[in-house]
Amino acid sequence: MKILFIGDVVGRAGRLALSSRLSRLIDRHQIDLVVANGENAAAGFGLTADLARELYDLGVDVLTSGNHIWDKKELYPYLESQKRLLRPANYPAGAPGRGHGVYTTSAGIPVGILNLEGRVFMGNLECPFRVADALVEELRRQTPIILVDFHAEATSEKAALGCYLDGRVSAVVGTHTHVPTADERILPGGTAYMTDVGMTGSRDSVIGIRKELAVEKFLSLLPVRFEVAKKDSVICAVVLTIDEQTGRAVGIERVLEELAD
Amino acid sequence: MKILFIGDVVGRAGRLALSSRLSRLIDRHQIDLVVANGENAAAGFGLTADLARELYDLGVDVLTSGNHIWDKKELYPYLESQKRLLRPANYPAGAPGRGHGVYTTSAGIPVGILNLEGRVFMGNLECPFRVADALVEELRRQTPIILVDFHAEATSEKAALGCYLDGRVSAVVGTHTHVPTADERILPGGTAYMTDVGMTGSRDSVIGIRKELAVEKFLSLLPVRFEVAKKDSVICAVVLTIDEQTGRAVGIERVLEELAD
Amino acid sequence: MKILFIGDVVGRAGRLALSSRLSRLIDRHQIDLVVANGENAAAGFGLTADLARELYDLGVDVLTSGNHIWDKKELYPYLESQKRLLRPANYPAGAPGRGHGVYTTSAGIPVGILNLEGRVFMGNLECPFRVADALVEELRRQTPIILVDFHAEATSEKAALGCYLDGRVSAVVGTHTHVPTADERILPGGTAYMTDVGMTGSRDSVIGIRKELAVEKFLSLLPVRFEVAKKDSVICAVVLTIDEQTGRAVGIERVLEELAD
Amino acid sequence: MKILFIGDVVGRAGRLALSSRLSRLIDRHQIDLVVANGENAAAGFGLTADLARELYDLGVDVLTSGNHIWDKKELYPYLESQKRLLRPANYPAGAPGRGHGVYTTSAGIPVGILNLEGRVFMGNLECPFRVADALVEELRRQTPIILVDFHAEATSEKAALGCYLDGRVSAVVGTHTHVPTADERILPGGTAYMTDVGMTGSRDSVIGIRKELAVEKFLSLLPVRFEVAKKDSVICAVVLTIDEQTGRAVGIERVLEELAD
């Protein structure tokens, strides 16, 4: 079976890119389940219930997220109620929403999804390695097919979690840096791995933000109000091919879908 | 003309990979100048004069570096004397060595090289954007062909410097994360750009380090003595094709050279 | 001559404390010049022109600041025009306002004031040590009496700047942590030093913020809207006694003024 | 009953200060239990079994510690075996040693001690607030007299833990910054609180380190080998007076013991 995982959808440029090309990608790759990281869908900062619905309507089955998911307080009740929207599982007890779930494809295949957030250069969350131990175990009781979205900054932490879960999950893919890495491969234990899937939005930008504003920020070190860039939209994604019986990955293919402006 | 830029060479695994394949790569791509980041050549931590000579003997013309270049104090006099070894230019005045230079290919083409280090999640160095302004200006008085190795952690800072220098240098390539990115392209102003070239060393590892040790570190949060991994060596590099008259990039090609174990 | 330096004024609680007790403190200690750090005067986050005028009306002669001075964009023109309001001098060129000045007491004594910000655990500003070298030199051409407000987090960086400027300025006092230190003393070269003056505001709080909100933030790791606390107001300050001829400090006395609720 | 808590003992200067004055302090204040933070006793970096014994021989009853306790690997077996030596309790499971214990004074009074480490600007440990919840509960089953050493950098985190535990423990005192704060007081719920006790060692220094070396580090941003300073030794400590029946603090007195050179 095949999963399409789409990297952080950034603002209108990202949503338009999906609107224009997602159904084509699903057909071309014969995708069974579409997962997208939606933490930047609302003008680069967070998500709203309306935008989540828009993404579901475009063909996304499950949304994962990351540190920006808390940007809009009005989302919190929706996080509680919408089972197809995940936030990183390793926030302290009491955070709205959930970080893992099992979802069934239209062909009836159950897929476990786990969302985690890194700690290096980020917040003081619970240990993602130990939280993964517990939740992967729980998911494995329901299905051998498990996808982990590890939303993290440091390549070392992402690679280490990949090694740590190798053989226990179908795939560990990274998000958050908004730049796709060229290291997609299947680890010795059968887990597909890619440090970062990249982002879906304007490529002629600084990780999705208008480049003039990003440069101004680095030069001035003063607060700058960021705006999402518009030109040169791309979808950064990855297609994971997984053996349904064993949950082992048999293929991982990086996808770059470029839209003419 | 063509430059081969090789990402951080990590320990013996990285040096052996170059020993086995560098001359072949030079031939295959008809390379005029070979630049490699050598900050991790000495067992993952720093560089020595002997290892620098070893890398020059293997065909490297110029070595750049980064934050780890200070790991071995015995290197400091060599940094002062060896013009073909650069350290990031934006260290405070008084640091041993230099961060930029002009080097001439065997065909007589002068190439300016500038090494910078990022500040996001790293040290409090001088502003890499402003140091680049000054040193790019200086280099452009000698040659239009200029390569920048931006040794930095954050994708945002790297992308912003690429945009900032677009049209003023031939290429901005990143190092430090040890993972190659799949975003190599030519920016609108004619500058080749790639967020990170990746590393040259053992791929079956956590960014070059034995994976058991890296996982132990993340689990225990105690000091762990790191050792360089050995298996599954790769060379991560990029071939830059540059118009000699204008200095504009006309091609950028990511290179992954895999060695059978 | 005597300078009263008042630590970060936090919100209404801090302003009310000054309103109630500043004139008394000036009389009691026979103060020639009053300097206060105003970066948190506007509900804990930044400053406005109106609040600056309010503080001047209460008897403050010069306002210094720190990282929070940029919180309110509407202040920027005022920063440009009001010579008695300083922001840290080591922001990159182009930042609004200025970081040093010479002010004359009513008795006609010129006092140089320099505001700097630390980099450890803070932003990537210009080196405060080197900026101090240049600006202290400039101020010394006008007066031997020089006060430095070093707005910084790490005790090591603050102590090191104190040692570095010892004998060149009259006093180095720290701000930013909002907690007064008990290490006020005169260093061997004649410079008065105190790691942090503390804050002026509600003491029954977490550094000026309502304690329930601060605890909630540490427990949840989610965004929490902070509000300034009100109860148990104190003024944290220091009285510096300086020899007018030499600029050497002859006394440093910590001041804690407690208000009955 | 009275507890003397001594801030981070830094190198030989700190040990000599205790050797010369600890017994006098114990007598003067009629101390029942002496607790000292020993994380820097070994030349500024860590502790050894021999030095721990030296400190016990000088009159210290219990040693607490912090992030530097892991500097010397040879200490780890001793950490496991010596019940009177604590390391922060909120390291991940599997760390050598323990973070809390109950100790009995010579008069037979049981005192619970809990050592925690902060996370802001420090490592990604387990949540100190939640670990405190569990271990304070456990200690309270044995004694109402409980002392917490919170080894942390940020004043906000320290103040927040003080508020959080107010009324549940006898005292929360901070360590790690090596500078004593002047905010010792009894919180509304009866818990004695002080943000940082300061260090025991050379005051004519940068937090215990030779000042020339610390300044060199800030100027050069290169690795500098630190050495402990020697001159102007002080003991920074605090005397806690606690009601034995209720565990409530009835007094907190900051102590600065200066030794003539």
Ligand SMILES: [Fe+2]
């Ligand atoms: Fe993102």
Ligand SMILES: [Fe+2]
């Ligand atoms: Fe993110």
Ligand SMILES: [Fe+2]
């Ligand atoms: Fe490296």
Ligand SMILES: [Fe+2]
């Ligand atoms: Fe590096």
Ligand SMILES: [Fe+2]
């Ligand atoms: Fe402040």
Ligand SMILES: [Fe+2]
């Ligand atoms: Fe501040």
Ligand SMILES: [Fe+2]
């Ligand atoms: Fe310490």
Ligand SMILES: [Fe+2]
């Ligand atoms: Fe410490």
